[in-house]
Amino acid sequence: ANTARSNLIANSTVLNGGIGCNGSSNNVFSGLSVASPINLEQLCDNNTFSGINVTAENVYGAFTASASKNNTLILSKLTNTKTAASGIYLANSNLSLFRNNTIIAPIAVSLTALSRFNLFYWNNMSATTTWVSNLGDNNWFNTSVNGFAQGNIYPNASAYNIVDVDGDGFAESGPHIPFSLATLGATLWPSSKGADYGPYAPENIGCQNLSVAGTVYNLTHDAISTSGTCFIAAASNITLNCNGHAIRGVNASGSYGFYANSSISNATIKNCIISNFTYGIYFNSAHNGIIENNTVSTTYASAYAIYLYNGADSSYASSGYGIYLSSGANSNNLTSNIAYSAQSHSLVISSSHLNNITGNAITSGSTASDTGALYLASSDSNYIANNNATISVGMGAIYALSSDYNVLTNNVGTSLGAGYGIYIYTSSDSNILQNNRGTSATSGSGISLFTNTNNTLTNNTGISTSGGFGIRLAGATYSSLFNNTGSSRTSDGIYLISSNSSTLSQNNGSSDSSYGIFVLGSSNNTLSSDIANSNRSAALHLANSTNNTFTGISAYATDNTTVYLLNSTSNSFFHMAIEPVSAQKGIYLAGSANNYFYNVSNAYTYNSSSVQKFYSDSAQNISSDLNIGWWPLQGANGISATGQINTSWYNRTNGRNYDWSISELLAYWYAPTPAEMPIYFVPPTAGDNATTTNTTAFVNITLNSTDIANFTWGWNSSNYSIYDSGLVLMLNLDLVGVLNESGASTHAHDVSLGANHGTCIGMGASCSWKPDGKYASTILFDGTNDYINVSTSGSLEPSQISFGAWVRSSGGGSNASGNYVLSYGRQAGAQETSYGIKYSPLTGLFSCIASIKDSNYTASSTTATPDGPWSHIMCTYDGLNLRLYLNGVNEDTTNKDGTINYSISDNALHIGDLGADGKADSFEGDIDEVRIYGRALTYPQILQQYYSNLYRPALSQWQFYTQQPMVVKPYDYFGYAKDIEGRYNQTEVRTITRSS
Structure with missing residues (x-):
């Protein structure tokens, strides 16, 4: 075409020759x-x-233009398979538009020096060698939409550090913006002329509104x-996953680095460095959000790295807080974050x-006395687990104030x-601490409870490596401590004040260096099966303390005194083992009267030159005839102990001297009548004369005894005998270590007087x-071959009987028509x-x-019981x-009168199966509290x-x-007990009244 x-x-369709144009205009x-190519x-x-x-296969291009202008190529696909050739080739051609094209060629676009003012955008530059070779001036490779650049699509462009700021899919910022010789290199963009300021990279999101519900937004840069x-x-x-990339202000x-308001729920931000x-x-009143595995830092004064307000990660704040949940920020999950504050709470x-x-x-560099690395204030029912908190000085690595019903488990506070290490401070009540470790390097305690009530500590370790206590209770009431370890290098291991x-x-x-267990100014406490150990001072020390009960305590001292009472009265000691390894005194009473010692072993080798086995300057202390070792006279009217075997003590005014040189009347008294057993109500039991609208009364009673009758x-106004000689089997199945129930034992302990202990069969090593x-x-029974075997016993063969358990079925078992929860005796064939x-x-x-x-x-x-819930069968x-x-x-x-047949051939008791005639009839599910x-x-x-x-959670406690x-x-x-x-x-x- 010419004219x-x-x-x-x-x-x-053009099969051969392509399209040629010479001097022809305004065609469509x-x-x-x-x-073939368009030329x-x-x-x-x-x-x-x-x-x-x-x-095409053309040395120049699939689309070429020479000395032509104002042409438009849109929505087309250009393929050139010629080596080192172009998709679009312009020679001395100007003012043309190329938009929405797919270009497949070794070189996507090639422009000679005299090609100017051409515009390329929204093209897919599928080049195998060079994206753009531009020698001309004033050629453009992006347009502007709403003030933001939109350019072309390049192979693997998202691998470059470019960021889409406005969410339109085209990147406008980042170190590799614009695409040019400077950012891409001479192979992809060989000329220094021209640049693409908006390459397409929709996955390379930048700062923007995350507005599409249910979308996972991924940061690639x-x-x-x-x-x-x-x-x-x-x-x-929505989810923002930074994939380890940074958000910087x-x-x-x-x-705000990331902001969610009250209309937003289930927002997740993770793996970010902010x-x-x-x-x-x-999170401003945002609900059910997840903040996971982020690193958040700020050097702005009084700033917050992470702040959850009214409902609503490594965190770092050099002046402000690391992570902050405030004013009703409920039901959030904070997992695998790193929180740091240089001067405050983290x-x-x-x-x-x-x-x-x-x-x-969680780490705080604070030295302020009122700060904590992990700090709870007026916050309840939170679950705090597997965190590692460290503070330079502050109040505590983990610090709770006026916070109730929280569970802290497997945390480390240093x-x-x-x-x-861990500080449960004023008015923080009814919290549960288990398997935590608290450590203080100087004068603080490893773990401390201060002026609060009803907290429970189980399997925790409190350590002070310098001047503080291992575990401290100060002004704490109704606390329960089980199987904890408190140790201190220079102060007391466990300290009650x-x-x-x-x-x-x-x-x-x-x-x-100090006391193993020190009870100061405290009363009505019960200590059982505890170990007190000191290398330099008394193992167990009481000062100004009254009405405490010690049962089954083992006291060891290598220096000074093993058990030391100072100005302490009316305390009771039962079933104790006193082991003064090389101490000066076994039991030392100073200003202490009316204390009672029952079945206490004062295991002490007599040393006539210096060592006192039992030292007292006080009268009216009572001992029993079951005590062994070196003790005062066991006489009702205080007769001289001259001639009595194995008695020696030191008394400042009366009695025998340590070298037996004085033989005067004693000031010690023996009472053959046993003292009262400690039994008392504990929370959540209501106080006397309580009034409630509840339909149920909750009562808890603790009693301290090794063996109850x-x-x-x-x-x-009715009495019910729960425990007596008629109870012949009581398997609590509570995994109590001191009863030889453990993860390494097949023993199931019977705490009844019948002592019909069981052995787990088919369950492995435990x-x-x-x-x-x-x-x-x-205990879980697998429905195949698991059971507890209890040997035959005459106590298990009464003429009248009651037997039962709590049972939870899993729906299976070896016999679909019926499986045995319990069976005593079985006979082959029948x-x-x-x-x-x-x-x-x-x-x-x-x-x-x-x-x-x-x-x-x-x-x-007659009532079917579904799988899952517990049922009580008796x-x-x-x-x-x-x-x-x-x-x-x-x-x-x-109705059937007669007697139970106990002459069956195999008359052992099985819990969990029958086991007769090769048919196990094995139960599948859980069995608990067998009676x-x-x-x-x-x-x-x-x-x-x-x-x-x-139940019996400890050797000397029920x-x-x-x-x-x-x-x-x-x-x-009320409750009554006798041992x-x-x-x-x-x-x-007590009395409780339901009012309505």
Whole structure:
């Protein structure tokens, strides 16, 4: 074409020769498929090419233009397979537009020196060698949309450090913006002329509103905000994953790295490195968010690295806070973050509840006395686990103030200075601390409770490496400490001051320089099965303390005194082992009277030159005839001990001197009548004369004794014997280490007087313990070959009987028609058992079975029990009737007089199967709290079995727990106990009234 103009060439296929133009203008080419190049020669101007598919092998290009201008190529595909050739080749051609094209060639675009003012954008530059070779001036490779550059699409452009700021898919910022010789190099962009200021990289997001609900936004490069806010969560259920990249600000006032407001829920930000904003991450009344594995820092004064406000990670703040949850920031998850503050709290939970704070590294460089690395203030019911908190000095690495019902587990709190490792401060009540480690380097304590109540510490370790206490209780009441270790290099291992009515069991207090356990100005505490050890001072020291009870304590001292009482009265010591390794005194009483020692072993080698076995300057201290070792006279009227074997003591005024040189009347008195057993109410028991609208009364009773003979529960003017000689099997299955129940033992301990202990069979090296029993732990039975074997015993063969357990089925078992929860005796061939409980996973029904006059009789439940919940099943036989009780209700009775047949060939007790005739009938699920009584319990007694539980968490401690239903009326209640040594006691009688 030479002078041809304004023609339309559309929807055609050109097989050979391509399209040529010479001096022809204003033509429209549309929808063509061309097998050779398009070649525009002299003065081919103002032509439009749209929807063209060109496949060529041409030394220049698939689309070439020479001395032509004002042409447009859009929505087309150009392919050139010639080596070192171009997709678009312009020679001396100007003012043309190339948009929305796909260009496949070794060189996507090539422009000679005299090609100018051409515009390229939204093209897919699929080049294999060079993206753009531009020798001309004033050629452009992007356009502007709403003030932001939009350029072309390049292979693997997202691998470059470019960032899309406005969310349009085109990058406008980053170190590699614009694409040019300077940023890409001479191969991809060989000329210094021209640049693309908006290459397409939609995945390379930058600071913007995250506005598409349900979208995961991924950072592939750092995001930079020169002022203001970087990311705003503008929709719910969004996730910003930085993938380890940074979000950086410039410390502008009121700036936010990531912001979510009250209309947003389920926003997640993770794997980010955020720095230099007023608020690194800010959740303003946003709910159910997740902040995970971020590093957030700021050097802006009074700034917050992470701030959760009113509902709503490595954190660093050189002046402000690291992570801050405030004013109702509830139900958030903070996981695997690193929180740091140079001068204040690092992770703050203030007036915020139900948060999960797990796996964070929290560090504060603060030296201020009121700061904590992890700080809880007026915050309740949070779960804080597996965190590592460190503070330079401050108040505590983990510090709680006025915060209740929190669970702290498997945390490490370390104070490098005078602060506390873990500090539960004023009015922080009913918290649970388990498996934590608190360490203080100087004068602070490893773990400390201060002026609070009803906190529970289990399996924690408190360490002071210098002048502080291992574990300290100061003004703490009704605390419970089980199996903790407190150690100090220069002060006391475990220290109680002005702390009352607390229970300490199986703890270990040790000190290199001071007391192992020190009780100062404290009363009504119970310590049992604890170990006190000191290398330089008294192992166990009481000062100005009254009415405390010590049972089963082991005291070891290598210097000074083993047990030292100063101005302390009316304390009781039972079943103690005093081991003065090389100390000067075994037991030393100064200004201390009316203390009682019962069955205490003062194991001390006599040394007539200097060592005193029992030193006292006080009268009226009482000992018993069960004490062994070196003791005062065991005489009722204080007769001289002359001639008495194995007695020596030192008395400043009377009695025998340490070298036996004085033989005067003694000031020590022996009382043959046992002292009262400690028994008392503990929280959550209401105070006396309480009034409530609750339909249930919760009562807890603690009693301290190694071996009890009776426990009676009194409720609503009726007495119920829970523990007595008629109880012949009581398997709590609570994994109590001192009862030889452990992860390395197959022993199941019977705490009844029958001592019918069990052995776990088929479960491996230990019983299959689970922590989620009906009460404390339980044992899982696999439905194949698991059971507990209890050897035959006459105590398990009474003429009248009650037997039962708490049961939770998993729905399986070896016999779909019925599996045994419990069976005593089994006979080959007949599948007969003396008595037992059977459960059918098909029907969800229980059966009580008894062999009476050589035949099996059953009583069956009528209410199906689903898999999952616990059910209480109890069977009784009184010689006339076999009864089944399900959850306290008598659901079936079978009348049959006679006696139970105990002459079955194999008469061991199995918990969890029958095991007869090769058929295990094995139960699948959990069994807990197995009971057998040698009498038929009455219906009211069965109800109390359903409402209540007695268990033994320590060697010298028992706990009774009950939930009693109430109607509108007053109820009186109490507990009574007696031990096998004849000691007995009763709580006060209390009253509770349901008012409406």
